[in-house]
Amino acid sequence: MGAFNIVKDIIGQLTGIVVSLIALGVAAGVVFGSGLPFVGDVLNNLMALVDNLGANGLVGLIVLAVLLDLYR
Numbered sequence: 001m002g003a004f005n006i007v008k009d010i011i012g013q014l015t016g017i018v019v020s021l022i023a024l025g026v027a028a029g030v031v032f033g034s035g036l037p038f039v040g041d042v043l044n045n046l047m048a049l050v051d052n053l054g055a056n057g058l059v060g061l062i063v064l065a066v067l068l069d070l071y072r
Contacts, residue, residue, distance in 0.1 A: 022046070
C-alpha cells in the first residue's frame with residue numbers, strides 16, 4: 001500500500017502542475033493575445049471544449065460535473 005500511495009501522491013502533484021500551467025496559459029492568452037507559442041493553443045482548446053460542452057446541452061453539463069468531481 002505504501003508504493004500505491006506514493007504513486008497516487010506523485011500523480012496528484014503532476015495534475016496540480018498541469019492545472020497551474022493551463023491557468024497560466026489562459027491568463028497569458030488573455031493578456032498577450034494568441035500570438036505567443038503554446039499560449040494561443042491553450043486558450044483555443046479551452047474555448048473549443050466549452051463550446052463543445054455547451055452544444056451538447058444536458059450531456060455536456062453531466063460531463064462537466066463528472067470532470068469537476070474528478071478534479072476534486
